[in-house]
Amino acid sequence: MEKIKNLIVGSGLSGAVLARKIAEEKKEKVLIIDRRNHIGGNVYDYKDQETNITIHKYGPHVFHTSIKEVWDFLSRFTKWHYFFYKVRAYIDGKEVNIPFNLDSLYKVFPKKIAFNLEEKLLKCYEFDTKTTILELRNSKDEDLKFLAEYIYKKVFLGYTSKQWGVDPEHIDASVSARVPIYISKDDRYFQDTYQAIPKEGYTKMVENILNHPLIELRLNVDFKEAKKELDYENLFYTGAIDEFFDYKFGKLPYRSLDIKFEKYDKEYMQSCAQMNYPNNFDFTRSVEYKYYLDEKSEKTILSYEYPCEFEEGKNERYYPIPNEENQKLYERYLQEVNEFKNIYFLGRLGDYKYYDMDKTVDRILKFAKTKEIK
Numbered sequence: 001m002e003k004i005k006n007l008i009v010g011s012g013l014s015g016a017v018l019a020r021k022i023a024e025e026k027k028e029k030v031l032i033i034d035r036r037n038h039i040g041g042n043v044y045d046y047k048d049q050e051t052n053i054t055i056h057k058y059g060p061h062v063f064h065t066s067i068k069e070v071w072d073f074l075s076r077f078t079k080w081h082y083f084f085y086k087v088r089a090y091i092d093g094k095e096v097n098i099p100f101n102l103d104s105l106y107k108v109f110p111k112k113i114a115f116n117l118e119e120k121l122l123k124c125y126e127f128d129t130k131t132t133i134l135e136l137r138n139s140k141d142e143d144l145k146f147l148a149e150y151i152y153k154k155v156f157l158g159y160t161s162k163q164w165g166v167d168p169e170h171i172d173a174s175v176s177a178r179v180p181i182y183i184s185k186d187d188r189y190f191q192d193t194y195q196a197i198p199k200e201g202y203t204k205m206v207e208n209i210l211n212h213p214l215i216e217l218r219l220n221v222d223f224k225e226a227k228k229e230l231d232y233e234n235l236f237y238t239g240a241i242d243e244f245f246d247y248k249f250g251k252l253p254y255r256s257l258d259i260k261f262e263k264y265d266k267e268y269m270q271s272c273a274q275m276n277y278p279n280n281f282d283f284t285r286s287v288e289y290k291y292y293l294d295e296k297s298e299k300t301i302l303s304y305e306y307p308c309e310f311e312e313g314k315n316e317r318y319y320p321i322p323n324e325e326n327q328k329l330y331e332r333y334l335q336e337v338n339e340f341k342n343i344y345f346l347g348r349l350g351d352y353k354y355y356d357m358d359k360t361v362d363r364i365l366k367f368a369k370t371k372e373i374k
């Protein structure tokens with residue numbers, strides 16, 4: 001048996017950041033393994049050889065955060081290409097800003113109606129604030145109620161039913177509670193302080209995080225096999241918690257995506273990086289990658305996302321399905337973890353939780369601060 005002080009399973013953002021913290025701050029050796037043939041987990045990107053356009057293999061990733069500590073930490077390992085994400089949706093044949101904002105009103109309604117709605121919104125809410133469909137629904141004003149219904153039906157319902165594979169009539173209206181309406185002309189998708197894409201890509205950034213003399217990386221190694229030969233003192237597992245326990249209580253469900261990439265003999269196909277299709281086609285959104293790093297090519301590459309169920313061996317775990325039943329199942333697994341004093345479950349798969357990249361890093365930075373790591 002090979003003796004290992006710290007074993008990390010998974011070289012995604014979680015595993016990489018933790019490896020760096022242990023190596024740098026504890027000054028201890030770390031072995032990090034991944035069953036894929038590349039580092040980076042789901043933020044892995046690569047250059048398309050023909051066009052030199054950077055592609056995100058597991059779906060489009062735009063970094064945004066207001067957590068300065070996360071920004072500062074990652075900035076040690078990458079230079080940034082500052083990038084404000086613009087997302088539009090095709091609604092009634094028009095390209096409409098998402099989140100829905102004051103300009104969106106004028107895209108979909110006749111000028112008179114749009115003006116009336118804008119006036120009413122500005123009367124009820126301060127400029128540069130956000131409200132939600134739910135709030136507008138509860139308004140006493142019939143016009144604002146109408147606006148809430150319009151956005152619910154045209155922007156939210158179709159997209160959500162495709163995303164989660166649920167018939168529109170089975171989507172509880174309360175789920176739309178948090179869908180924002182922006183009382184502003186700000187057409188950025190995020191309003192975080194820091195918004196950018198790593199200049200040389202996410203893979204390079206993760207490679208730099210892992211580049212430390214105390215960190216050893218082994219790819220194409222599945223924990224299932226490796227554990228037979230590794231005697232570890234501490235195990236940090238960023239893979240799926242149910243898989244670790246051989247699904248003894250059942251499988252934690254995930255939503256997956258069939259991502260289809262298309263190359264076109266055209267300089268640009270879309271007016272912005274992401275286009276949503278709430279009411280047309282089977283895909284939810286299309287993304288034109290060259291926008292992210294402002295890459296120049298006579299050709300362009302888009303991806304189209306077709307949501308589907310997760311099936312092991314067939315596709316990837318993407319989105320945990322948040323409901324009470326699944327949370328209970330996850331907690332049953334978590335109780336098993338308490339049996340071990342030296343095993344920690346982390347990351348989106350270990351925690352069975354959707355984390356944006358910044359929350360992923362934040363989770364690990366906070367974890368590393370605790371005294372738990374022996």
Ligand SMILES: Cc1cc2nc3c(=O)[nH]c(=O)nc-3n(C[C@H](O)[C@H](O)[C@H](O)COP(=O)(O)OP(=O)(O)OC[C@H]3O[C@@H](n4cnc5c(N)ncnc54)[C@H](O)[C@@H]3O)c2cc1C
Binds near residue numbers: 012014239
């Ligand atoms: C479609 C999509 C789009 C996204 N877009 C954004 C975005 O625009 N902005 C944003 O902030 N966030 C985005 N995210 C979230 C982002 O992908 C996550 O925050 C991040 O990837 C989480 O990293 P992780 O290390 O926890 O998990 P992962 O990246 O999944 O890493 C886990 C690693 O563990 C390995 N592994 C698992 N089991 C084993 C095993 N048994 N043995 C060996 N290795 C194993 C896997 O191969 C994998 O490499 C998006 C997520 C999805 C699904």
